[in-house]
């Protein structure tokens with residue numbers, strides 16, 4: 001145990017340079033985030049992940065965001081256990097009909113201001129599962145979506161780019177003087 | 180004790196079903212098979228339905244595999260679950276999807292159908308389907324779902340989910356506890372049911388292959404492999420040798436990534452974060468090597484019917500070699516750390532004990548089975564290439580606790596490292612794919628004898644054996660396909676393993692099983 005801790009002190013950090021925020025994501029946000037009450041967000045973002053029918057691939061890459069390479073907490077981004085602590089709902093899956101209700105409840109339990117990010121191709125339009133009797137087909141069918149991060153699954157870098165775009169956009173809004 | 184072959188010969192064998200045989204049998208023979216299951220002589224590998232038929236895949240005492248099918252006169256058939264509990268949830272699922280009624284089934288509550296689809300029996304045919312679409316939507320599911328009672332003094336219930344406090348798939352757990360002690364856990368699943376079988380029916384092979392690869396994201400390689408092998412069995416397609424070996428390489432990389440991630444995550448649930456951090460690094464390295472080797476971190480859509488979609492380059496080989504070297508260096512220290520940390524052992528040893536008898540009864544695969552003394556690994560038996568040419572051990576323990584499941588995974592990491600090295604050493608050259616659509620049977624979708632063709636495969640994913648069964652009909656379209664996740668036979672055992680443990684140990688037990696939600700709900 002001591003050895004591992006000691007090694008941890010001497011080894012170079014694994015953490016990598018942050019990626020540039022993705023332009024398409026920013027553009028989409030510019031349209032999506034026009035509301036007023038973004039001030040309270042500050043420089044942190046609390047995310048509540050909701051699996052609304054994912055194959056679990058998207059979740060694996062979300063988990064990866066917490067590993068030593070990506071270490072999302074350094075951006076002020078953290079995953080929280082309750083929607084009541086969250087600014088952002090990060091929703092995956094084609095939204096199964098069996099999860100639609102729970103997703104709505106989770107959204108309702110999230111305090112304003114809040115944003116919804118649909119993660120993965122499924123979250124965008126149902127992906128491969130679109131057209132099934134058992135899915136609704138995309139998060140925006142159920143909730144207002146502020147940002148889509150495509151991919152199957154999107155790599156941690158892609159997720160990070162999207163989230164950074166969300167942060168930048170939100171903070172720019174906050175900093176701008178209001179008339 | 181009859182052999183499975185006797186039963187199949189007593190029925191009407193299906194012409195084109197490969198590699199194992201299938202027969203349509205009379206109710207008497209069906210019941211004979213149920214007797215063998217109930218007596219513990221045979222194992223149930225799967226139970227699924229078509230609009231007017233139920234199928235049961237069986238493994239007999241000499242490890243022979245076969246399928247028996249029963250026509251359901253009037254939409255009914257004698258329940259297997261009433262005598263052999265592992266079939267229970269499978270029968271409930273088949274009843275929801277196809278409207279087939281298992282006579283005598285003790286539990287007739289819906290399973291996948293939460294009353295939200297807007298149709299009942301979505302996969303039924305004919306009269307039943309017409310009736311289904313006309314049926315009004317059901318009452319809201321949670322309100323009407325009866326959980327099994329647990330009665331006694333000062334018992335209380337703890338409902339958890341479907342949305343959990345973490346990055347986890349959704350499902351509902353209903354604990355009944357006496358103080359801290361769990362006296363009963365009841366699972367309610369089906370939240371991520373996407374209707375994969377319904378989407379596959381009538382799809383071209385390529386589209387169905389994509390769906391198969393998205394059945395359970397962490398097992399995308401294993402599912403693609405199972406599906407591809409079933410298609411190839413049905414069509415009689417021979418896959419190029421290099422592809423066979425590359426598939427095994429992907430499968431072992433997937434196993435490595437999952438085991439490494441989960442070993443860390445289990446320790447994390449025992450509040451030992453250091454392991455989680457280190458294992459997370461190794462897992463990430465494996466994913467990056469997979470990306471370098473095959474162009475996708477999870478290797479999605481890389482195994483396709485007929486071979487593999489991308490070849491391994493020099494750089495890819497180097498990336499895989501270097502990750503194996505790194506894990507070989509670092510992993511032993513982590514194992515030592517696990518083994519020497521008393522506070523961690525205190526949580527994992529003797530926690531969530533699962534009895535070998537239950538594991539045998541449920542024919543539980545993977546580390547859940549092997550940690551409780553069931554020696555079964557589909558790579559070994561029935562076996563498939565190239566594993567017959569590779570040297571590896573199937574680790575086995577008897578204790579059945581969280582600790583044993585961790586150790587099985589540790590041992591499997593070591594085996595997978597060795598397998599990866601062996602594969603890289605002996606990887607043959609040549610083409611990586613044959614055209615499945617060009618296979619003579621596929622063009623017409625009809626075999627020489629005039630019937631459609633059926634194929635089956637059993638593949639070892641990191642969680643255990645995955646079963647794929649399918650029929651290819653006219654024009655090379657998938658007529659029907661069933662994929663059975665190992666979790667079907669592991670979820671019920673989690674309910675058993677948690678009994679008598681404290682509520683706080685549930686995450687630990689749950690993670691050590693790590694059953695799939697998506698794979699189960701389909």
Ligand code: SF4
Nearest residue numbers: 055057120121122152
């Ligand atoms: S987008 Fe892909 S990885 Fe994400 S849930 Fe859908 S199928 Fe799975």
